[in-house]
Amino acid sequence: MPTSSLPPIQRSWARCQAHSLDPASPPQTGPVNLAVWSHLQALARSSIENLYQLSEHPGFAVVICDEQGTIIDLAGDSEIIDQAQQHGIGYGISLAEEVAGTNAVDLALREALPYQTGGDEHYCNWLQPFALAAAPIFSPDGEALGALAILTLAEAHHPYALGMVIAAAQALHSQLRAERLLNEANDQLSELYATLDTINEGLIFVGPNGEIRRLSRRVANILDINVRSAAGRPLSSVIAVPPVIATALHNLNTLDEQEVIWQTPNGAQAVICGVRPVWDRSRRYLGSVITLRPTESVRQLVQQVVGAQATFTFRDIIGQSESMRQALRQARLAAAGRGAVLLRGEAGVGKEIFAQAIHNASNRAGGPFVRISCAAIPHQLLDSELFGVEGTDRQPGRPGKLELAYGGVIYLEAIDALSFDQQTSLLRAIEMGRLIRTGGARPVSIDVRMIVAGHDLEQLVQEGRFRADLYARLSAFIVDIPPLRQRGNDVILLANQMVQRLSEQLGRPVALDPDALAALRAYPWPGNVRELEVVLERMAQTSAKSVLTVNDLPPAIARHATPLTMADSPRLAEAQELSERDAIVRAIRTAGGRLGRAAALLGISRATLWRKMTRYHIARDDLTS
Numbered sequence: 048m049p050t051s052s053l054p055p056i057q058r059s060w061a062r063c064q065a066h067s068l069d070p071a072s073p074p075q076t077g078p079v080n081l082a083v084w085s086h087l088q089a090l091a092r093s094s095i096e097n098l099y100q101l102s103e104h105p106g107f108a109v110v111i112c113d114e115q116g117t118i119i120d121l122a123g124d125s126e127i128i129d130q131a132q133q134h135g136i137g138y139g140i141s142l143a144e145e146v147a148g149t150n151a152v153d154l155a156l157r158e159a160l161p162y163q164t165g166g167d168e169h170y171c172n173w174l175q176p177f178a179l180a181a182a183p184i185f186s187p188d189g190e191a192l193g194a195l196a197i198l199t200l201a202e203a204h205h206p207y208a209l210g211m212v213i214a215a216a217q218a219l220h221s222q223l224r225a226e227r228l229l230n231e232a233n234d235q236l237s238e239l240y241a242t243l244d245t246i247n248e249g250l251i252f253v254g255p256n257g258e259i260r261r262l263s264r265r266v267a268n269i270l271d272i273n274v275r276s277a278a279g280r281p282l283s284s285v286i287a288v289p290p291v292i293a294t295a296l297h298n299l300n301t302l303d304e305q306e307v308i309w310q311t312p313n314g315a316q317a318v319i320c321g322v323r324p325v326w327d328r329s330r331r332y333l334g335s336v337i338t339l340r341p342t343e344s345v346r347q348l349v350q351q352v353v354g355a356q357a358t359f360t361f362r363d364i365i366g367q368s369e370s371m372r373q374a375l376r377q378a379r380l381a382a383a384g385r386g387a388v389l390l391r392g393e394a395g396v397g398k399e400i401f402a403q404a405i406h407n408a409s410n411r412a413g414g415p416f417v418r419i420s421c422a423a424i425p426h427q428l429l430d431s432e433l434f435g436v437e438g439t440d441r442q443p444g445r446p447g448k449l450e451l452a453y454g455g456v457i458y459l460e461a462i463d464a465l466s467f468d469q470q471t472s473l474l475r476a477i478e479m480g481r482l483i484r485t486g487g488a489r490p491v492s493i494d495v496r497m498i499v500a501g502h503d504l505e506q507l508v509q510e511g512r513f514r515a516d517l518y519a520r521l522s523a524f525i526v527d528i529p530p531l532r533q534r535g536n537d538v539i540l541l542a543n544q545m546v547q548r549l550s551e552q553l554g555r556p557v558a559l560d561p562d563a564l565a566a567l568r569a570y571p572w573p574g575n576v577r578e579l580e581v582v583l584e585r586m587a588q589t590s591a592k593s594v595l596t597v598n599d600l601p602p603a604i605a606r607h608a609t610p611l612t613m614a615d616s617p618r619l620a621e622a623q624e625l626s627e628r629d630a631i632v633r634a635i636r637t638a639g640g641r642l643g644r645a646a647a648l649l650g651i652s653r654a655t656l657w658r659k660m661t662r663y664h665i666a667r668d669d670l671t672s
Contacts, residue, residue: 055162059148063170066145068148070170074136074141075141075147076427077139079138107198108124111195111196112193113192114156116147116156117142118136118137120138121198126577128423131177134174139427147171147174148169148171150181151163151164151196152181154181155182156194161180161213163181163209165201179196180208181195182213182217184219184220185220186220187227195215197209230301230323248263248340249265249266249268250262250338253282253334255333257281257296258280258281259280262274262277270339286311289307289320292307296337303321304319304320307319307320316341319342320339323338357412358403359400360408361375361378361404361407361408365537366534368536371529373529374401374528374529377525378404378405382404382408386524387497387522388405389521389522390499390500391500394574395577396531397575398460399460402498414452414454416452416455417452417455421460421464422461432447433449434449434476435484435491444487447482452493453493453494455495458499458500461502462504462521470513471514474514481493504521541579553588556634556649557593559594560594560596562597563596563600585601628663631663
């Protein structure tokens with residue numbers, strides 16, 4: 048049978064075999080088309096954010112690829128992302144068939160149709176633990192700009208993943224078309240409307256012969272131009288016109304906003320510029336409008352660009368143990384200070400929650416909170432992520448995370464992943480309050496407080512693998528976050544809080560019985576709070592019972608179950624009673640006050656339910672009124 052008559056997945060396998068692609072070959076990095084991501088962010092940010100909100104559902108993540116199939120963004124469930132990264136899947140990794148074998152992203156780009164693949168349908172071993180549902184992103188002209196995909200574990204593939212990604216890709220396409228129509232309409236604006244001084248942007252209207260017809264007062268401040276003396280003169284005689292602007296004016300082209308360097312009387316000035324030609328109704332060229340915004344104004348958009356929001360506060364941190372109280376005392380002291388903060392603790396203890404809480408309690412709470420995982424980004428891309436990329440005549444510049452965090456906080460996770468050269472660049476930026484973008488020579492001011500986390504930095508300093516002077520800069524405040532096994536009855540408090548949240552999410556009562564709580568309390572939790580959360584989610588989703596017991600626990604945890612004794616902490620017993628009372632209250636409310644139905648939900652008899660209601664002073668009328 049000719050391969051052209053085979054289904055797309057089989058044709059892909061045949062191509063991989065014909066090219067002798069090794070299924071055991073590891074993931075490969077590909078060329079990253081940052082222009083695709085910037086273009087989508089500029090034209091369809093709202094649709095992408097809606098898709099990210101979908102990705103907050105436990106169990107899947109959103110993958111965005113450029114037209115070559117290279118991953119340019121990955122967001123969603125941290126557990127899925129962690130597992131993906133363990134298999135080498137992350138920013139800059141290519142999903143092109145030539146190096147990644149058969150997969151939905153490549154098929155979507157190759158066939159210009161949505162596809163889903165999972166498990167053994169993937170040619171390469173590193174993709175087989177996962178399932179992908181992908182759809183191409185089309186420009187208004189029908190050109191594939193990239194692909195959207197939803198990544199899940201193969202055994203937990205979401206049945207609606209393909210539908211969601213198709214809808215999101217269609218929304219992006221519609222937004223791109225709408226933005227094109229809007230831009231075309233804006234290009235028809237008259238000279239007077241385009242140069243109104245009430246607009247916050249600086250505006251220059253250049254006539255068809257290159258003469259300055261009008262310019263706003265804002266331009267005078269940005270480029271240090273005298274408004275009165277400039278009117279009527281050729282723009283090039285008033286100030287040196289950057290080549291990218293001159294080319295757009297000469298060719299009557301539209302130039303989308305990008306960073307441009309202007310040589311002003313006060314020196315080089317980085318400005319965000321765009322050019323729009325203006326035509327009358329008969330398509331006669333009237334001139335062009337140049338828009339200008341200082342680079343600093345872009346920092347106000349950082350929350351839309353990088354999702355720079357800190358949502359957790361100290362109130363969200365659950366803990367009564369002395370070790371946790373000490374950590375909170377250290378964190379509050381750090382929040383009140385101004386120096387850098389070093390968070391120490393095992394994986395899964397909640398370092399990012401502490402980082403967000405410190406930010407929200409500090410004098411920088413009104414600024415952005417930017418997170419970057421140094422270990423999750425390929426080494427060769429980390430410089431540009433941190434320090435940005437200088438623009439050229441052909442390519443716009445791109446600010447790094449240190450610039451985007453201006454006036455706020457940057458949280459550097461796994462800072463030990465920085466190379467020695469990158470450590471040196473970071474130290475210089477901290478000391479000077481300025482940085483040099485990758486490929487540039489112009490200093491850019493930064494104003495950022497640093498919160499960092501890394502693995503055993505003190506040992507790395509002793510071994511000469513981490514700069515001692517950088518460590519000193521980053522450890523003005525140290526917060527030691529204890530592992531869960533050292534937090535005593537905090538396990539019970541956390542478990543009760545988590546099952547209450549699960550109960551709300553599932554729409555039914557969920558609670559833990561005393562023996563299950565005792566087993567959770569005794570287990571050492573090598574994965575800390577993150578592991579506890581995963582275990583409870585799995586229990587709640589795989590059991591239909593309202594009260595989870597030791598039998599619902601994983602065997603490794605159930606082995607730690609012991610009967611309660613008088614030696615158990617009174618606080619533990621109280622927490623267990625509160626858990627049972629909450630489960631009864633939720634069951635009665637769910638059953639609409641029908642005690643027989645509530646007893647069935649709880650898996651107990653009606654008589655037992657009456658006894659427990661009496662014990663906990665629960666009145667049915669109070670719950671149904």
